[in-house]
Amino acid sequence: MKTKLLSASDIETILTNVGPNELLDQLIDSLRTGFASFEPQNVQVPTRSGIYYKSPDIGLIEWMPATESDRQLATSKIVGYHPTNPDKRSIPTILSTLSSYDTTSGHLRGILDGTFPTALRTGAMSAIASEILAPRDRPLALGIIGAGAQSVTQIHAITRVLPIEQIIVFDKNESAAKSLESRVSFVSIPVETINEVELPTYLSSLDILCTCTSEEPGSGPLFDDFSNKEDLHINAVGSDFPQKIEIPISLLKRAHVCPDFLEQALVEGECQQLKPSEIAPDVANLLRSSKSDQTKARNTLSVFDSTGHAYADFITTHFFLNYAESFCLGTNIEIETSPTDPLNPYSFLKRPSLPRPVSMKPAAATPAQNHGL
Amino acid sequence: MKTKLLSASDIETILTNVGPNELLDQLIDSLRTGFASFEPQNVQVPTRSGIYYKSPDIGLIEWMPATESDRQLATSKIVGYHPTNPDKRSIPTILSTLSSYDTTSGHLRGILDGTFPTALRTGAMSAIASEILAPRDRPLALGIIGAGAQSVTQIHAITRVLPIEQIIVFDKNESAAKSLESRVSFVSIPVETINEVELPTYLSSLDILCTCTSEEPGSGPLFDDFSNKEDLHINAVGSDFPQKIEIPISLLKRAHVCPDFLEQALVEGECQQLKPSEIAPDVANLLRSSKSDQTKARNTLSVFDSTGHAYADFITTHFFLNYAESFCLGTNIEIETSPTDPLNPYSFLKRPSLPRPVSMKPAAATPAQNHGL
Numbered sequence: 001m002k003t004k005l006l007s008a009s010d011i012e013t014i015l016t017n018v019g020p021n022e023l024l025d026q027l028i029d030s031l032r033t034g035f036a037s038f039e040p041q042n043v044q045v046p047t048r049s050g051i052y053y054k055s056p057d058i059g060l061i062e063w064m065p066a067t068e069s070d071r072q073l074a075t076s077k078i079v080g081y082h083p084t085n086p087d088k089r090s091i092p093t094i095l096s097t098l099s100s101y102d103t104t105s106g107h108l109r110g111i112l113d114g115t116f117p118t119a120l121r122t123g124a125m126s127a128i129a130s131e132i133l134a135p136r137d138r139p140l141a142l143g144i145i146g147a148g149a150q151s152v153t154q155i156h157a158i159t160r161v162l163p164i165e166q167i168i169v170f171d172k173n174e175s176a177a178k179s180l181e182s183r184v185s186f187v188s189i190p191v192e193t194i195n196e197v198e199l200p201t202y203l204s205s206l207d208i209l210c211t212c213t214s215e216e217p218g219s220g221p222l223f224d225d226f227s228n229k230e231d232l233h234i235n236a237v238g239s240d241f242p243q244k245i246e247i248p249i250s251l252l253k254r255a256h257v258c259p260d261f262l263e264q265a266l267v268e269g270e271c272q273q274l275k276p277s278e279i280a281p282d283v284a285n286l287l288r289s290s291k292s293d294q295t296k297a298r299n300t301l302s303v304f305d306s307t308g309h310a311y312a313d314f315i316t317t318h319f320f321l322n323y324a325e326s327f328c329l330g331t332n333i334e335i336e337t338s339p340t341d342p343l344n345p346y347s348f349l350k351r352p353s354l355p356r357p358v359s360m361k362p363a364a365a366t367p368a369q370n371h372g373l
Numbered sequence: 374m375k376t377k378l379l380s381a382s383d384i385e386t387i388l389t390n391v392g393p394n395e396l397l398d399q400l401i402d403s404l405r406t407g408f409a410s411f412e413p414q415n416v417q418v419p420t421r422s423g424i425y426y427k428s429p430d431i432g433l434i435e436w437m438p439a440t441e442s443d444r445q446l447a448t449s450k451i452v453g454y455h456p457t458n459p460d461k462r463s464i465p466t467i468l469s470t471l472s473s474y475d476t477t478s479g480h481l482r483g484i485l486d487g488t489f490p491t492a493l494r495t496g497a498m499s500a501i502a503s504e505i506l507a508p509r510d511r512p513l514a515l516g517i518i519g520a521g522a523q524s525v526t527q528i529h530a531i532t533r534v535l536p537i538e539q540i541i542v543f544d545k546n547e548s549a550a551k552s553l554e555s556r557v558s559f560v561s562i563p564v565e566t567i568n569e570v571e572l573p574t575y576l577s578s579l580d581i582l583c584t585c586t587s588e589e590p591g592s593g594p595l596f597d598d599f600s601n602k603e604d605l606h607i608n609a610v611g612s613d614f615p616q617k618i619e620i621p622i623s624l625l626k627r628a629h630v631c632p633d634f635l636e637q638a639l640v641e642g643e644c645q646q647l648k649p650s651e652i653a654p655d656v657a658n659l660l661r662s663s664k665s666d667q668t669k670a671r672n673t674l675s676v677f678d679s680t681g682h683a684y685a686d687f688i689t690t691h692f693f694l695n696y697a698e699s700f701c702l703g704t705n706i707e708i709e710t711s712p713t714d715p716l717n718p719y720s721f722l723k724r725p726s727l728p729r730p731v732s733m734k735p736a737a738a739t740p741a742q743n744h745g746l
Contacts, residue, residue, distance in 0.1 A: 001464065005378065008710040012722055020719065049422045051440050051447065056477055061447050063436040067424050074424065074434050076451055078472065080479015086715040091374065095479040095709055099451065099470075104429055106453015106468040111484070116710040119718035149718050176716060183717045336468055337381040337489040342459040343549060344556045345492035345522050346393065349385055 002332040006112035006320065010329040014320065015116075017327065020186075024153075025160055027319055028124045034315040035128070038284035042069050045310045047264045052241075057084040058216070060241070064310040067103055074101040075314040077114050081240070083214040092149050093214055094118055098317040108336060110321045114313070121316040122308065123153030125260060126210060126235040127161045129283055129304035132294050133258065134158075134208045134233035139165035143206040145222055145246075146213035147171035147180040150237055154210040158235075159187045167191045168202050200226055210235045217243035225250045234303045239269045247303060249273045256280045256302040260309045269307040283309075375705040379485035379693065383702040387693065388489075390700065393559075397526075398533055400692055401497045407688040408501070411657035415442050418683045420637045425614075430457040431589070433614070437683040440476055447474040448687040450487050454613070456587040465522050466587055467491055471690040481709060483694045487686070494689040495681065496526030498633060499583060499608040500534045502656055502677035505667050506631065507581045507606035512538035516579040518572075518595055518619075519586035520544035520553040523610055527583040531608075532560045540564045541575050544586075573599055583608045590616035598623045607676045612642045620676060622646045629653045629675040633682045642680040656682075 015023055043066065050062030060081040067074040079096035086093060096114030101107065134140070142164045144151045148171075155167060167189055171177035174193075181191035194202050203209070203226045211222055215238065225248040234255070238246045247270050258280045259265035266272065271279055280297070281289065283304070289297075324330045337348035388396055416439065423435030433454040440447040452469035459466060469487030474480065507513070515537045517524045521544075528540060540562055544550035547566075554564035567575050576582070576599045584595055588611065598621040607628075611619050620643050631653045632638035639645065644652055653670070654662065656677070662670075697703045710721035 005706065005708070008707040008721060009723075011710055015722065044424050044426065046422065046424060049419065049436070051417050051419060051438055053417065053440060053442065053476060055442055056445060059476055059479065061438065061440070061449070061474060061476070061479060063422070063438065063449070065424055065434065065436065067426060067434070069426065069428055072429060076434070076436070078449055078474075078481075080474065082477070082479045085478055089478050090715055091478060091480075092712060092715045092718070095481070097472075097481050097708060101434060101451075101453065103426060103432055103434070104455070105458055105462050105464060106432065106434060106455045107464070108451075108468070108470050111708065113708055113710045115712075116718050116721060147716070149712070149716050152717055152719065179714075179716065183714070183719075333378065334381040335378070335470060335484065335486055337384055337486045339465060339488075339522070341552075341556070342463055342465045343520070343522050343552065344525055345465070345489050346525065346556075348381060348489060349388065350382075 001107050001334065001336055001338050003108045003335045004110040004321065004324065004330040005333050006110065006324050006330045008113055010324060011113050011116055011320065013329055014323045014327060018323070021160065024120060024124065024157055027120060027316065028127050028157065028160065030315050030319050031121065031124050031312055032128050032287065034311065035284045036287040038311065043067070043311055045261065047267060048310065057082065064308070064313055066310040066314040068314065072103045073318070074103050075099065075317045076101070077310065077313040079114060079118065086148070094149070098313060100317050100321060112317070112320055117316045117320060119149055119153040121312045122150055122237060122306065123157030125306055125309065125312055126154050126237065126304060127157035129258060130158050130208060130233055130235060131161045132286055133256070133297055133302040133304060134162055135231045135298065136162060139163050140207035141165070141205055142167050143202065143209040144169045144180070145209065145211045146238060147176040148212065148214065150212040151180060151210065152183050154212055154235065154237065155184045155187060158208065159189060164189055168206065169193050170196070170199050172196065199223060204228060206232060208233050210237060211246040212237040213246060214238065215244065215246070217241050220245035221248040222246045224248060228301055230301065231299050232301050235306060236270045236303055237306045240307050241268050242272070244268065245270055245273060252303060253278060254301060256297045256300050257305055258283055258286050258302065259305040260307055264307045265305045270303060270305040374480050374707065374709055374711050376481045376708045377483040377694065377697065377703040378706050379483070379697050379703045381486055383697060384486050384489055384693065386702055387696045387700060391696070394533065397493060397497065397530055400493060400689065401500050401530065401533065403688050403692050404494065404497050404685055405501050405660065407684065408657045409660040411684065416440070416684055418634065420640060421683065430455065437681070437686055439683040439687040441687065445476045446691070447476050448472065448690045449474070450683065450686040452487060452491065459521070467522070471686060473690050473694060485690070485693055490689045490693060492522055492526040494685045495523055495610060495679065496530030498679055498682065498685055499527050499610065499677060500530035502631060503531050503581060503606055503608060504534045505659055506670055506675040506677060507535055508604045508671065509535060512536050513580035514538070514578055515540050516575065516582040517542045517553065518582065518584045519611060520549040521585065521587065523585040524553060524583065525556050527585055527608065527610065528557045528560060531581065532562060537562055541579065542566050543569070543572050545569065572596060577601060579605060581606050583610060584619040585610040586619060587611065588617065588619070590614050593618035594621040595619045597621060601674055603674065604672050605674050608679060609643045609676055610679045613680050614641050615645070617641065618643055618646060625676060626651060627674060629670045629673050630678055631656055631659050631675065632678040633680055637680045638678045643676060643678040
């Protein structure tokens with residue numbers, strides 16, 4: 001049984017051949033369609049679990065699984081979150097890999113990078129929520145707090161679906177804020193960097209805001225509540241851990257708060273700060289809601305509480321694997337040993353000489369001493 | 374950043390070059406040493422979590438992670454359990470892959486098969502418990518209930534450490550029971566197949582018993598309680614799910630029950646049937662206990678409740694990766710995209726032309742219609 005392995009270079013080939021705008025537009029379409037038809041009886045998405053550690057640096061490795069009964073497929077994303085990576089190791093905070101499994105047998109069908117797809121799908125999910133919840137009747141000012149890797153795909157995706165005319169950036173790391181302009185130069189929209197003193201004034205002028213920071217749990221919110229435009233939309237992307245929050249509770253309480261995944265958002269998203277009764281329907285239900293309900297939500301202050309949905313990873317995994325299939329990319333490798341007799345683990349050996357009859361006497365010195373043979 | 378990928382053929386090369394007995398002896402040594410020095414403050418092993426489904430067939434995909442602070446390493450085993458695999462698909466019930474991560478950064482260091490290593494380590498863990506808990510003062514009769522893939526490595530491992538002179542097999546699937554003799558011919562020990570009627574009599578004659586069945590949750594125990602030899606040792610290997618049990622509660626209650634991993638065994642092992650006060654110290658503590666305590670446990674009825682320990686997978690993963698390193702095996706592949714700028718997900722592109730400046734106007738028809746541009 002072979003596993004299709006996509007290398008980083010295969011992902012590059014897909015991106016180069018399809019084009020980044022077209023690829024992102026298609027992923028937005030796939031995710032929108034997938035979530036609009038999300039059926040809890042067809043899709044199982046447990047809240048993620050992981051191992052958190054404080055040494056040598058703060059870090060977290062998590063498992064995000066999802067299964068879809070209709071297609072008899074499961075995916076697993078294993079994602080590392082190590083916020084000291086950019087400064088200490090010049091690698092992204094979030095590294096991950098995606099795997100696809102056949103749920104009839106458990107066979108590993110494919111493995112690919114999850115680092116770039118995660119950035120892309122996180123941007124795409126904000127675009128899907130913003131399409132409905134953000135104003136769209138005028139040229140828009142987009143604010144970014146946290147100018148890391150995720151901000152690039154937030155900007156890319158949101159500018160694909162909404163008429164953004166200026167981007168305003170704050171990051172307490174000034175060099176990160178300053179470099180964002182060149183990193184998103186491909187969207188051809190002016191980027192202005194502001195400092196902490198200017199932040200409250202600028203917040204009040206925004207039409208959309210994306211918060212995508214790596215603050216430590218317990219240190220939020222990122223700013224004091226402010227006098228917002230009445231139809232401001234916020235994509236709160238950074239919260240993904242208990243006690244990690246970005247948005248002030250008073251703002252949340254007067255907003256239409258739409259979680260990507262309610263159960264998870266209650267544990268590690270902005271929804272930690274709210275009672276279930278204060279939370280609006282999730283993004284799947286938002287997509288299926290009536291035009292009048294969507295318009296009503298758009299005309300009020302709204303927050304998309306994006307904790308990261310494993311079903312978005314499921315869709316994204318198969319989106320890339322399908323492209324790999326159609327472009328004949330990837331390497332098919334036998335990773336799982338395939339015994340010719342399923343009842344004999346040694347029968348995967350292609351050279352039939354092993355294991356061969358051996359003496360009953362144990363070969364190892366230690367066990368022999370232990371049991372006195 | 375490269376990931377070392379071991380193919381099934383690399384695992385075969387390791388097994389062929391080291392030899393199956395020597396390899397198993399060394400793995401037993403590594404696991405014994407690892408568990409004897411197990412420190413809860415150094416090793417994190419959450420109880421596993423997974424997705425269970427009933428369609429198209431009963432199946433389960435689980436995540437078994439472990440981290441070791443001292444070595445700054447984490448492993449993850451993703452394991453599928455699909456008991457209809459042998460009959461319907463001629464592949465093993467348990468398929469899995471093992472991954473190793475660097476906990477400083479979250480980087481995926483290596484991937485390899487987990488199917489063969491799981492069978493091997495499950496046998497090895499039974500051998501480690503049996504070395505201490507089973508009689509060793511006479512030639513021993515080993516009983517096997519459940520003649521599937523795991524029974525092969527149970528027999529191989531136990532015969533490496535104890536003087537087994539006969540093997541008695543029961544499986545309600547008669548052809549599986551009958552074929553075990555040829556599958557374990559390499560141990561050169563007589564194998565006798567018995568039927569259900571003969572089972573009670575034979576149980577009373579055993580010195581060691583391994584239960585390694587795939588019964589459905591709720592259907593256990595496998596047999597009625599019986600008049601056992603006073604120092605009988607049982608390796609209960611099959612229980613790995615809530616309500617899945619193999620051993621009668623009355624037998625457990627008079628036995629020295631040693632779990633591999635207490636928290637997990639209480640949820641999905643034989644220990645489900647016991648109160649914590651009825652359970653002996655776990656295998657790590659057994660290995661560190663005094664000779665007199667070990668002798669006392671050996672002279673009584675004992676059960677090793679083996680639910681599958683993620684730290685055993687941790688040790689086994691690095692055991693194979695270290696062999697791959699020393700034999701120059703495996704393929705180093707860049708799976709994770711490696712951006713040259715950690716703050717720019719697109720900077721993994723080696724061809725610098727992408728993404729290039731684009732028009733602000735969304736390219737996709739659907740979003741454009743949606744927001745009325």
